[in-house]
Amino acid sequence: MGNTQSAIKYPGYTLVSEDEQMILVKNEGGDQFVIKKFDRGQENNLNFLLQLDHPHIVHHKEVIAGSDCLYLVLELCEGGDLVQKIKHKTQAADTFSENEILDWTVKICMALKHLHDQQILHKNLQPKSLFFTACGIIRLGEFGDIYEWSTDAHTTDTEALAYVAPENLSGRPYDQKTEIWRLGCVIYELCELKCAFKARNPVEIVTKILTCSYEDLPNTFSEDLRQLVKDTLQKDPEHRPSVNEILMRPFIIEHLHSMSIQTIEELYKTLDVMRNLADGLETVHFNTTVSSLTGGVVGLAGGITSIVGLILTPFTLGASLIVTGVGIGTAVAGGITAGASNITNMVNQQTNRQKITKILTEFQEKITSIICCIQNISTAVETLQNEFSTSSGSLSSAQSGMRVGARLGRGLGGIPELLRLTQVINVGKIAAQAARAVRVAEAATGVLSALFIAVDVFFVFLDSREIHNIRRDYALKSSRQESTSNQTTGLNDQSPNNSDTTNLLPSNTDQVEEMKSETMKFVTKIKETTEELQTILDTLRDALNPNSETPNTDN
Secondary structure, three states: OHHHHHHHHOOOEEEEEEOOOOEEEEEOOOOEEEEEEEOHHHHHHHHHHHHOOOOOEOOEEEEEEOOOOEEEEEEOOOOOEHHHHHHHHHHOOOOOOHHHHHHHHHHHHHHHHHHHOOOOOOOOOOHHHEEEOOOOOEEEOOOHHHHOOOOOOOOOOHHHHOOOOHHHHOOOOOOHHHHHHHHHHHHHHHHHOOOOOOOOOHHHHHHHHHOOOOOOOOOOOOHHHHHHHHHHOOOOHHHOOOHHHHHOOHHHHHHHHHHHHHHHHHHHHHHHHHHHHHHHHHHHHHHHHHHOOOHHHHHOOOHHHHHHHHHHHHHOOOEEEEEOOOOEEEEEOOOOOOOOHHHHHHHHHHHHHHHHHHHHHHHHHHHHHHHHHHHHHHHHHHHHHHHHHHHOOOOOOHHHHHHHHHHHOOHHHHHHHHHHHHHHOOHHHHHHHHHHHHHHHHHHHHHHHHHHHHHHHHHHHHHHHHHHHHHHHHHHHHHHHOOOOOOOHHHHHOOOOOOOHHHHOOOOHHHHHHHHHHHHHHHHHHHHHHHHHHHHHHHHHHHHOOOOOOOOOOO
């Protein structure tokens, strides 16, 4: 009854779970999403969220109109939120590495830049509005005005109050520099695993914020990171950098550059994994389809159901096909009840499919993030070059250098780093190649997803007759075993169905060859796609580091 009601309330989705914090649903394909409820007056704001497209902002899928409210469907970030990660580190008496802190900081800044460039404010930046995908990519969500989180001076939520900027406590409106204060609070908490302005009660918190009273970060953190926290937590908002100015700091540009190279190296390894999976896929498909349907499988209760469920689950939209005495029907997907070793290959087949799906998702998320990094490198370097040339026509101008250098966070000390980066990075080339890379990655995801369905459908129709016959033979065999002792062997031999299941396997050589041919088409497509992605990664890597050597990917 609950699923029927959820289907009416959330058309196209089935309810998985519901509590005070979250409504979890799944679509017909089995993909899970989060649903949040809003008043109808929020329609314009919700439609605005649907337009946001950034690798580090939570993806909002659609708005469903209910009878008296609106439902927003958004992606499920299976990696949890930053609050959970901080809690786990605290419980383990561990800390985040500075590289992790800087990596997340940069990606949060890129998300904020995407918003601020469109004159949009998030209004709720804090650890519980930062989420992680299953692949570990950080995403900014829970927008303040939309989600009605309290961010003003009158809030009674002590936790939320700890992130309120001093100017808001004094009655000034929320603006982009307020978001920078919140960013500083998040960075500080990543470093120290505690709020910068934590106290026993709201009054003490307000006092600390208004006096900008917090413990300095220890010298175990780099000068650049400590300076960034100081700059973002300036009491006067005019003295705080903008998100664009943060992304122009040389140590940030350097991190964007090195992070992109590191991610590309990881993607090279990902392509190797895809190649290895493709190499083994033909054998897995062929052996599973033929040998797993012979011999002892028919003698195991639930064996056939388990096998068919494993074959079909990925493409039957949350249901699996099971074999009955009269044919093939549809049933809700359930657990695997058979523990026979002769279905191990089928389990491996399912595992391979899941691996490839996860690999494609991770590849897509990472390549999109790389593009974002490259675009920010390009924008930052170009902006700084223009500022120097506009004010003095020369990078050697002391006045121009001091002005821009101050914005970099370390005065003139940041200029040599900037000059070195502009000489190393081929900005125009990497921006063009990154755009091409994401198009290829998107196309590859669609092609491979379609191929999964095509291959599964092929095996279903090829094997449906044989599986039906084996199931029917098993049912008949069980019936004979339960017959009375006065039944003769001769009567059993007259049965139209012989229990020798080997006769039920594909006997047509053309069928077997067709099966192998279809499998090879799938394998070939995977290999073709990986080679195309290899070329893109080679070009991106060369653009980021012209002196690098392409890694050896021979298996």
